[in-house]
Amino acid sequence: MSGLLQLLGVGASAFQAQNAGIAVAGRNIANVNTEGYSREDINLAAQLGPPLVGGVIANDPTRAQSAILAGRERDAAGSSGMASSQASALSSLQDNLTGLGANVAQAVGDFFAAANRLSVASASASLRQALVDKAQALAQTLQASAHAVAQAQSEANQRIADLGAKASQLAQQVAAANKALATNADPVLADQRDQAAKQLASIVGGQARIDSDGMMRVTVGGGAVLVDGIKAMSVQTAANPTNPTQVSVNIVDGSSKIDVTKTLDGGQIAGEIAFRDGAAQTAANDLDQLASDIATQVNAVHSANAGLDGVTGRNLFTPPAGVAGAAANFAVDPSIAADPSKLATAAPGEGTSGTGGIMALVALGDASNVAGGGARSFVDEGVRMLSAVGSAASAANTAQTAESARVSSLASVRDSLSGVSQQDELAKLASFQHAAEAATQFISTVNNLLDNMIQTL
Amino acid sequence: MRITESRMMELAAAQVADSRDKAAQAQQVLSSGTKVAAPSDDPAAWADGQRAAIRQTMSQSRGQAISMAVSSLQQTDSMLSQASSSLTQLGALAVQGATGTLDATQRQGIAVQVRSLKEIAIDALNQKGPDGSYLLSGTQGNVAAFSAGGVYQGDGTVRNLPIAESASAPGAVSGQDLTTANGGVDVLGVFDTLAAALNANDVPGIQAALGTIQQAIGQLSTLHTQVGSRLSALQNADDARQAFEINLANQHAAAVEADPVTAASNLTRASTVLQSSQAAAQQIIAMLQPR
Numbered sequence: 001m002s003g004l005l006q007l008l009g010v011g012a013s014a015f016q017a018q019n020a021g022i023a024v025a026g027r028n029i030a031n032v033n034t035e036g037y038s039r040e041d042i043n044l045a046a047q048l049g050p051p052l053v054g055g056v057i058a059n060d061p062t063r064a065q066s067a068i069l070a071g072r073e074r075d076a077a078g079s080s081g082m083a084s085s086q087a088s089a090l091s092s093l094q095d096n097l098t099g100l101g102a103n104v105a106q107a108v109g110d111f112f113a114a115a116n117r118l119s120v121a122s123a124s125a126s127l128r129q130a131l132v133d134k135a136q137a138l139a140q141t142l143q144a145s146a147h148a149v150a151q152a153q154s155e156a157n158q159r160i161a162d163l164g165a166k167a168s169q170l171a172q173q174v175a176a177a178n179k180a181l182a183t184n185a186d187p188v189l190a191d192q193r194d195q196a197a198k199q200l201a202s203i204v205g206g207q208a209r210i211d212s213d214g215m216m217r218v219t220v221g222g223g224a225v226l227v228d229g230i231k232a233m234s235v236q237t238a239a240n241p242t243n244p245t246q247v248s249v250n251i252v253d254g255s256s257k258i259d260v261t262k263t264l265d266g267g268q269i270a271g272e273i274a275f276r277d278g279a280a281q282t283a284a285n286d287l288d289q290l291a292s293d294i295a296t297q298v299n300a301v302h303s304a305n306a307g308l309d310g311v312t313g314r315n316l317f318t319p320p321a322g323v324a325g326a327a328a329n330f331a332v333d334p335s336i337a338a339d340p341s342k343l344a345t346a347a348p349g350e351g352t353s354g355t356g357g358i359m360a361l362v363a364l365g366d367a368s369n370v371a372g373g374g375a376r377s378f379v380d381e382g383v384r385m386l387s388a389v390g391s392a393a394s395a396a397n398t399a400q401t402a403e404s405a406r407v408s409s410l411a412s413v414r415d416s417l418s419g420v421s422q423q424d425e426l427a428k429l430a431s432f433q434h435a436a437e438a439a440t441q442f443i444s445t446v447n448n449l450l451d452n453m454i455q456t457l
Numbered sequence: 458m459r460i461t462e463s464r465m466m467e468l469a470a471a472q473v474a475d476s477r478d479k480a481a482q483a484q485q486v487l488s489s490g491t492k493v494a495a496p497s498d499d500p501a502a503w504a505d506g507q508r509a510a511i512r513q514t515m516s517q518s519r520g521q522a523i524s525m526a527v528s529s530l531q532q533t534d535s536m537l538s539q540a541s542s543s544l545t546q547l548g549a550l551a552v553q554g555a556t557g558t559l560d561a562t563q564r565q566g567i568a569v570q571v572r573s574l575k576e577i578a579i580d581a582l583n584q585k586g587p588d589g590s591y592l593l594s595g596t597q598g599n600v601a602a603f604s605a606g607g608v609y610q611g612d613g614t615v616r617n618l619p620i621a622e623s624a625s626a627p628g629a630v631s632g633q634d635l636t637t638a639n640g641g642v643d644v645l646g647v648f649d650t651l652a653a654a655l656n657a658n659d660v661p662g663i664q665a666a667l668g669t670i671q672q673a674i675g676q677l678s679t680l681h682t683q684v685g686s687r688l689s690a691l692q693n694a695d696d697a698r699q700a701f702e703i704n705l706a707n708q709h710a711a712a713v714e715a716d717p718v719t720a721a722s723n724l725t726r727a728s729t730v731l732q733s734s735q736a737a738a739q740q741i742i743a744m745l746q747p748r
Contacts, residue, residue, distance in 0.1 A: 032463060094497055113518035120522040120529075120618040121588030123598055222726055308599075344594060353598025354588040355616045359625060365515070366623045379511050379555035387504040390496020397497060408471070412464060419461035422745075 017427020078266030112365030125190025221260025
C-alpha cells in the first residue's frame with residue numbers, strides 16, 4: 001500500500017517536471033523574436049529514492065549564454081558604432097562639398113578660365129564682368145564649403161549631446177538591472193542587462209565586466225567608470241574651453257567629472273568626435289589655407305598691375321585677416337565688384353589694352369607651386385582637399401563593412417549558442433507533452449491499482 | 458553550427474538586401490554611364506577625372522581666347538590689305554605725277570587725290586577690335602593708332618594671350634612697325650611727302666618719293682607677313698589645344714566613365730545574383746512554413 005502511494009508521488013513529480021519543461025519551451029517560443037533573449041533550458045534531475053520508486057525534479061531553467069561572447073559582442077558593437085557614425089557623417093559632408101553647383105576646385109578653374117578669356121580682350125566690359133562674376137562665384141563656393149564643414153561639425157556636436165543623453169539612460173538601465181538581479185535571478189533580467197550594455201557600448205565603447213558579486217561594471221575612455229554596480233554616472237557634454245565650437249564629453253558623477261573626449265576608443269560618440277576633429281577639421285583647415293593662398297597671391301599679382309584707369313595697388317579679394325576663417329570670409333573687394341573696369345589687366349606702364357596684368361593672373365592659375373605648401377596648383381589643391389574627404393569616407397565605409405561583417409558573424413555565433421529554434425522548441429514541447437501525458441497515465445494506473453486494492457480489502 | 462529559423466531568415470533577408478543594393482548600383486552605373494560618381498567611390502580616379510575636366514574647361518577658355526585673337530588678326534589682315542591698296546594707288550599717282558607732260562595745276566590735282574588716299578589709309582588702320590580697342594595701338598587701345606595727321610599714337614607693346622598651360626603667344630601686331638621707330642619709313646608720312654612734292658611741282662622730289670613709297674609698301678608687307686605668321690601660329694596652337702582636349706577627355710573617361718559592355722555585364726551578373734538570393738529566400742520561407 002505504502003509503495004503504491006509512493007508511486008503516486010513519483011507520478012506527481014514527473015507531471016510537475018514535464019509541465020515545467022512545457023513552460024520553459026513556451027517561454028522560448030514566445031520570445032523567438034525578442035532581441036537579446038537567450039534560450040533557456042530546463043534541467044531535469046532524477047530523484048533519489050528506494051529501488052524502483054525514484055522520481056524526477058525540474059531544476060531552475062538555465063540561460064544559454066556565454067560571458068566571453070557577450071564581451072565580444074559589446075566590443076564589436078563599439079567598433080561598429082564608431083565606424084558607422086564616421087561613415088555616415090563623412091558621406092554627408094562629401095555630398096555637401098561636392099553637391100554644390102560647382103565644387104571648390106571647379107570654381108577655382110572657372111575663375112582662371114574667365115581670366116584666360118579676358119586676356120585677349122582686356123577692355124571688354126562683358127568679359128571683365130564675367131571675370132568678376134566668376135570671382136564672386138568662387139567666393140560663394142568657398143563660403144558655402146566652409147559653412148558646410150562648420151555645419152557638419154555643429155551637427156556632430158548635437159549628435160554627441162543626443163547620444164550622451166541616450167548613453168546616460170542606458171547606463172541607468174544597466175545599474176537598475178544590476179540592482180534587480182541582486183534579489184531576483186531571473187535570466188530575463190540578465191538578458192536585458194546584456195542588451196542595454198551592448199547598446200551602451202555601441203554609443204560609448206568601453207569595457208564591461210561582471211564581478212564576483214554578479215554586478216556589471218562599465219568603464220569607458222581609458223578607465224572612467226560609467227556604471228558601478230547599482231550606481232550609474234551620466235554622459236554629459238560641455239563647451240570645450242579651448243574651442244567653444246566643439247563640445248567635450250564628460251563622465252559626470254555629482255560634482256566631479258572626467259573628460260573622456262580624447263580617450264573614448266569606440267562607439268558612435270567616438271566616431272562623431274573622430275569625424276569632427278579629424279577629417280572635418282582637416283577639410284576646414286585645408287579650405288582656409290586654400291582661400292588664404294588664393295586671396296593673398298591673387299591680390300599680390302592684382303595690386304601690382306593696373307585697371308583701365310591706370311591705377312595700381314588694388315586688391316581683387318578682401319585680404320584675409322589670417323588663415324583661420326579665410327574661406328568663410330572670402331569675398332571680392334567691393335570696389336572691384338561694383339566697377340569691373342578696376343580689374344587690373346595691364347602691367348604698369350601699359351595702356352588700357354595692356355594684358356600684362358591679366359597674363360600674370362593667368363600664369364598664377366597655371367602655376368603648380370602656389371598651393372598645398374608650394375606643391376600644387378590652386379585647382380589641384382582643391383581637388384586634393386575634396387579627394388581627401390572622399391578617401392576618409394571610403395575608408396570609413398570599408399571599416400563599416402568590415403565591422404558589419406564582424407557583428408553579423410558574432411550574431412551567428414550568438415544565435416548558435418543562445419538563439420531559439422522554433423523546430424527544436426516544438427520538438428521539446430511535444431516531448432514534454434507526451435511525457436506529461438504518460439505521467440498522467442502512470443498516475444491513473446497507480447490510482448486504479450489502489451482502487452482495486454482498496455476494493456479487495 | 459546551429460542556425461535557428463530566425464537567423465536563417467535574417468541572413469536570407471540580408472543577402473537579398475545586399476544583392477539588391479549591388480544590382481541597383483550596377484543599374485545606376487549603366488544608366489548614368491559613370492562608374493565614379495563621388496570621391497569616395499574611388500578617390501584617386503575621382504581626382505583624376507576632376508583634374509581632367511577642369512583642365513578641359515580651362516583649355517576651352519584658351520580656345521575662346523585664341524578664336525578671338527584669330528578674329529582680330531584676320532581683321533588686322535584685312536586692314537593692312539586696305540592700307541596696302543592705298544599705298545599701291547599712291548605709287549601709281551606718284552608715277553603719274555612724275556610724268557613730264559603734266560603742269561603744276563595737274564600735279565596739284567593729284568596732290569588732292571593723295572591726301573584723300575591718306576585719309577582712307579588712316580581710316581583703314583584705325584579700326585577697332587571686338588573689345589572696342591584700336592587694333593594697331595599696342596596697349597594704348599583706347600587711343601586711335603594714328604592721328605588725323607597720320608602720327609602714330611600707340612605703343613610698341615604686343616599683347617600676348619595664353620595658348621596652352623604656361624604658354625603664351627602674341628595675338629596682335631603693333632602699328633609702331635609702320636613708323637620709323639624700328640628703322641623703317643613713316644608709312645603714312647610718305648603720303649605727305651608726295652603731296653608736298655606734287656604741290657611744289659617738284660618732279661625730282663616726286664621721283665624721290667617713289668622710292669620711299671616702295672619702302673613703305675615693303676614695310677607694310679612685312680607687317681602683313683607678321684600677321685600671317687601669327688595667325689598660323691595661333692591656328693597651330695589651337696590644333697594642339699584640341700588634341701590636348703581630346704587627350705583630357707580620354708583621361709576623364711578612363712577615370713570616371715563606365716565601359717558600357719562591362720557595365721551591362723556587371724548588371725547581368727548582379728541581376729542573376731539577386732534572383733538567386735530571392736529564390737533562396739523563398740526556398741527558406743517555404744522550408745520554414747508550418748506543415
